[in-house]
Amino acid sequence: xxxxxGNVRLQPRVYYPIxxxxxxxxxxxxxxxxSMDKSNHAISARRSQPARDRILEAARQIFGREGYEHxxxxxxxxxxQINPSLxxxxxxxxEALFAAVTDFHRFDPRIYATTPRSQLGEAxxxxxxxxxxxxxxxxxxxAMVRAAFTNESARAKWLRYGTDYAxxxxxxxxxxxxxxxxxxxxSQIIGLFIARHILKLPRVIDLPNETQTREVGRAIQAYxxxxxxxxxxxxxxxxxxxxALRRANSPLSVIKNRKNKLK
Amino acid sequence: MTEDTNTGAGKPLRSQPTRDRILEAARAIFGRDGYDRxxxxxxxxxxDINPAMxxxxxxxxESLFAAVTNAPVDPxxxxxxxxxxxxxxxxxxxxEAWDDxxxxxxxxxxLLAALSDDDARTRYLQQxxxxxxxxxxxxxxxxxxxxxxxxxxxxxxGLLVARYILRVPRxxxxxxxxxxxxxxxxxxxxxxxxSG
Numbered sequence: 090x091x092x093x094x095g096n097v098r099l100q101p102r103v104y105y106p107i108x109x110x111x112x113x114x115x116x117x118x119x120x121x122x123x124s125m126d127k128s129n130h131a132i133s134a135r136r137s138q139p140a141r142d143r144i145l146e147a148a149r150q151i152f153g154r155e156g157y158e159h160x161x162x163x164x165x166x167x168x169x170q171i172n173p174s175l176x177x178x179x180x181x182x183x184e185a186l187f188a189a190v191t192d193f194h195r196f197d198p199r200i201y202a203t204t205p206r207s208q209l210g211e212a213x214x215x216x217x218x219x220x221x222x223x224x225x226x227x228x229x230x231x232a233m234v235r236a237a238f239t240n241e242s243a244r245a246k247w248l249r250y251g252t253d254y255a256x257x258x259x260x261x262x263x264x265x266x267x268x269x270x271x272x273x274x275x276s277q278i279i280g281l282f283i284a285r286h287i288l289k290l291p292r293v294i295d296l297p298n299e300t301q302t303r304e305v306g307r308a309i310q311a312y313x314x315x316x317x318x319x320x321x322x323x324x325x326x327x328x329x330x331x332x333a334l335r336r337a338n339s340p341l342s343v344i345k346n347r348k349n350k351l352k
Numbered sequence: 353m354t355e356d357t358n359t360g361a362g363k364p365l366r367s368q369p370t371r372d373r374i375l376e377a378a379r380a381i382f383g384r385d386g387y388d389r390x391x392x393x394x395x396x397x398x399x400d401i402n403p404a405m406x407x408x409x410x411x412x413x414e415s416l417f418a419a420v421t422n423a424p425v426d427p428x429x430x431x432x433x434x435x436x437x438x439x440x441x442x443x444x445x446x447x448e449a450w451d452d453x454x455x456x457x458x459x460x461x462x463l464l465a466a467l468s469d470d471d472a473r474t475r476y477l478q479q480x481x482x483x484x485x486x487x488x489x490x491x492x493x494x495x496x497x498x499x500x501x502x503x504x505x506x507x508x509x510g511l512l513v514a515r516y517i518l519r520v521p522r523x524x525x526x527x528x529x530x531x532x533x534x535x536x537x538x539x540x541x542x543x544x545x546x547s548g
Contacts, residue, residue, distance in 0.1 A: 156468075235468060238517055247518060265522065272514065272522040273534055280510015284502075287467055288509065290480065292502035304503050304545060308538050315534075 143169040144176055148190045153228030157187055157236035157243065184242060191233050191246075193226060196253035206317075209257070210310025215302045217278060221286055231286055234279065250275060258313055260320040267316045267323075274312035281305050367409070373399045374406055378420045383457025387417055387465045387472055414475075421462050421479060430490040435547060438490060439504075439540030444532050446508055450516060451528060460516050467513075480505070491546045500546035504539050511535055 147169035151160045162183055166173035180186040204212045221227045236243035251271045255262045262268045281301065284293040377399035381390045392413055396403035410416040433441040450459050466476030484501055491497035511531070515523040523531075 238464060238467065244518055248520060269522045269526050269530070270534070272520045272526075273511070273538075275520070276510035276514035276523065277507050277538065278510070279513060280508070281506040283467065283513060284506045284509050288473060288476065288480075290477070290502065290505060292484070292498060293506060296499060296502055300499060301503075304499075304542065305506065308503075308507065308541055311538065311541065 140169075140171060140175065141179055144171060144179060144186070145190055147171075148186050149225055149229060152187060152190060152232045153225065156232050157183075158239055160187075162186070184240075187232075187236065187243075191229055193220075193229070194233065196250060196257075198253070198257045201257060206258075206313075207310070209313055210308070211302055211306030213309065214278070214281070214306045217282070218298055218302065221282060227286060230282065234282065234287065247275075247279075255316075258316055260316045261323075264319065264323055266319045270312050270316040270319065274309050274316070277305065277309050277312070370401065370405065371409055374401060374409060374416070375420055377401075378416050379454065379458045382417060382420060382461050386461050387413075388469070390417075392416070418475065420458055421475075430486055433490070435490075435543060436540075438543045439538070440532050440536030442487065442504065442539055443508065443511075443535045444528075446512070447528050447531060450512065456516070463512060464517060467517075491543070494546070497546040500542045500544075503542040503545070507535060507538050507542070 144165065147165045148160075151165045151168055155164070160183065162176050163173050165186070166176045169176070176186070180189060200216065201209060201212055221230060233243065233246075237247050238244075251268065252262055254271060254274065255267070258271075260267045260271070262271065281293075284290045374395065377395045378390075381395045381398055384390075385394070390413065392406050393403050395416070396406045399406070406416070410419060429445060430438065430441060450456055462472070462476060462479070465472035467473075484505065487501045487504065488497060491500060511523070514520045515526075515531075
C-alpha cells in the first residue's frame with residue numbers, strides 16, 4: 090500500500106515497513122521523488138521477516154479495532170498465530186509495537202519537496218485526507234489520536250510534529266510566537282480529523298473532499314504564512330542588531346569614542 | 353449567556369438548594385472521575401445527600417449528566433454580533449465556557465468521553481447541535497452557511513482537544529485574548545464562505 094495514496098497495493102515483500110521509499114515505483118504522488126536516495130529501500134532478507142510481517146499485520150488489525158489501551162500482546166499474537174513470547178522478543182512491549190505500526194505517520198519533508206510554499210496548506214490537507222480515508226491507516230490514525238489522550242509517549246509524539254513542520258516551513262520553534270501559531274496550525278488539522286473520523290459530525294462528513302481541501306487548506310496556509318512572517322521579522326530584527334553591534338565594536342568607532350571622551 | 357437560564361424555566365422550587373448541591377457535586381465527580389467511573393453513590397456522598405434523593409430528582413446517571421452539561425448556546429448571543437466579527441465572538445463564547453473554573457473539568461470530561469465512547473458521543477452530538485443551530489440562526493441556512501458552520505466546528509474542536517485534552521504547552525500558556533484574535537481570524541475566514 091502506498092503511504093501517500095493508501096490505495097496502491099504492492100508486492101507482499103515490499104508492503105512493510107510502510108516507508109516512503111517502498112512505494113517509489115508505483116505511487117503517482119511519489120513519482121517525483123524517484124531520483125531520491127533509495128538506500129533504505131532494501132527490505133532486509135532476514136529469515137524472521139515473514140513472522141515480523143505477520144505480527145505487524147495482526148497488530149494493525151488489533152490496535153485499529155480495539156484501540157491502544159484495550160489491545161493486548163496476547164490478542165495480537167493470537168491474531169498472528171504466533172507465540173506471544175516471540176512477539177515480545179521482536180518488539181519488546183506493546184508500546185514499541187504500537188510505535189512500529191504507526192511508523193507510517195512519521196513525517197517526511199521530502200513529500201513536499203516540489204510543492205511551492207504558497208500551496209503547502211492544500212497539499213498537506215490533501216495528503217492527510219488520503220491517509221485518513223484508507224481503511225487501515227485511518228483506523229491506525231484513530232488509535233493514535235485516542236492513545237494520545239491516555240498515554241504520555243503517544244501524546245509526546247503529537248507534540249513533536251510541530252518541530253517537523255517548523256523545519257518544512259523554515260521557521261524556528263524557539264520563537265514562542267512561531268510555536269504558538271504552529272500549535273494552532275496543528276489544532277486545525279487534528280480538529281478536522283476528529284470531527285470527521287471520531288466524533289463523525291454529520292455536517293462535516295457531508296462536506297465534499299474538495300471543499301475540505303480548499304477551505305481547510307486555506308486556513309492552515311494562513312497559519313503557515315503567519316509563522317513565516319513572524320520568523321522573517323525576527324530574523325530582520327536580529328540582523329539589524331548584529332550590524333549595530335559590529336559597528337559599535339569596529340576599530341573606527343572605538344577610536345571615535347576615545348576622541349569623544351578626550352574632548 | 354445569562355446566569356438565570358441554567359436551571360431551565362420555572363418558578364423557584366423549595367427543593368432548589370438541594371438540587372443545586374446535587375448539581376455542584378455532580379460537576380465535581382464527573383469532572384474528576386469521568387462519566388464512566390462516576391457513580392450516583394459518590395455524587396450523593398459528595399453532596400451529603402441520600403442517593404435515593406438524587407435518583408428522585410434526576411432519575412439516573414445519564415439524565416443527571418445531561419443536567420450538568422446542559423449549557424445551551426442561546427441563539428440571541430450571536431444575533432447582535434456583526435458578521436464581520438462573528439469569528440471572534442464565537443471563539444470568545446466557547447473559551448468563556450471552557451475557562452470557567454466551575455465548568456472546565458466537566459466540559460473536559462464530556463469531550464473526552466465523547467472521543468472514546470459511542471453513547472457519550474451521541475450525547476455530545478446533541479449538545480453540539482445546539483451550538484450549531486445558534487450559529488446557523490445568524491449565518492442563515494443556505495448550503496454555504498451550513499458548510500461554513502461545519503468548517504468552523506472543526507477548528508473549534510481541534511483547539512479544545514489541543515488546549516484542554518492534549519494540553520499542548522504553547523496553547524495552554526496562550527492568553528485567551530491572543531487565542532480569540534488568532535482563532536477568530538481563522539473562523540472569520542470560514543464565515544466569509546457563508547457570505548459568498
